[in-house]
């Protein structure tokens with residue numbers, strides 16, 4: 001993926017956290033908020049803001065993890081994928097408490 | 099350029115909210131009483147309307163091609179089934195009476211829309227339902243609200259929910 005599209009948010013290092021989101025989506029906003037509250041570092045991309053070509057490339061990446069290509073999709077350490085806004089699973093996976 | 103599309107004033111959101119709330123209540127639906135969530139979703143609808151000239155679902159990625167996105171123009175084809183099964187639509191913009199009254203909490207629900215592959219397949223196969231022998235007219239169904247009518251063509255707009263003609267399917 002073209003890394004220049006990624007936005008990095010600083011925080012505690014809990015591995016590589018990559019959030020695929022939509023800028024218009026309420027559940028995505030909640031996920032961003034939760035990751036912020038947890039204080040973890042993560043990268044994110046608002047897929048709806050990309051130009052067509054890039055958008056297609058990124059959706060192909062998402063489909064490898066989540067064939068339905070729904071949002072939010074969080075990929076952790078390139079090995080675990082959490083689909084949808086799921087605070088419990090995210091916190092357990094990142095081993096942080098609020 | 100895209101900054102101006104993204105910038106929605108509080109006043110625009112309020113106007114849209116008032117109009118939508120009034121409209122849905124008159125039709126027996128309810129907006130999510132959590133105004134923070136609802137305003138956020140309305141902002142998304144306004145942004146999508148500006149981008150593609152139709153208000154596609156804020157929580158789903160629109161293709162930008164109206165033919166492909168017809169089923170997710172808000173209210174989407176999946177709203178009523180999700181309200182029945184989960185008490186809220188996928189985005190939680192619309193909620194059922196028990197969510198409105200606080201008996202049931204808002205939480206994310208699974209995606210009901212078929213995957214991109216399934217949709218492509220369905221589009222390739224559409225011939226519509228066969229016309230039943232003995233019917234003097236074909237029957238059309240509004241995919242948004244379920245309204246049925248027997249006439250040569252679907253109406254310009256659904257007389258019940260206002261959905262566009264393109265959102266009707268041949269039912270019988």
Ligand code: SF4
Nearest residue numbers: 155172174187188189
């Ligand atoms: S009814 Fe709900 S799920 Fe459907 S398009 Fe509108 S906001 Fe999205």
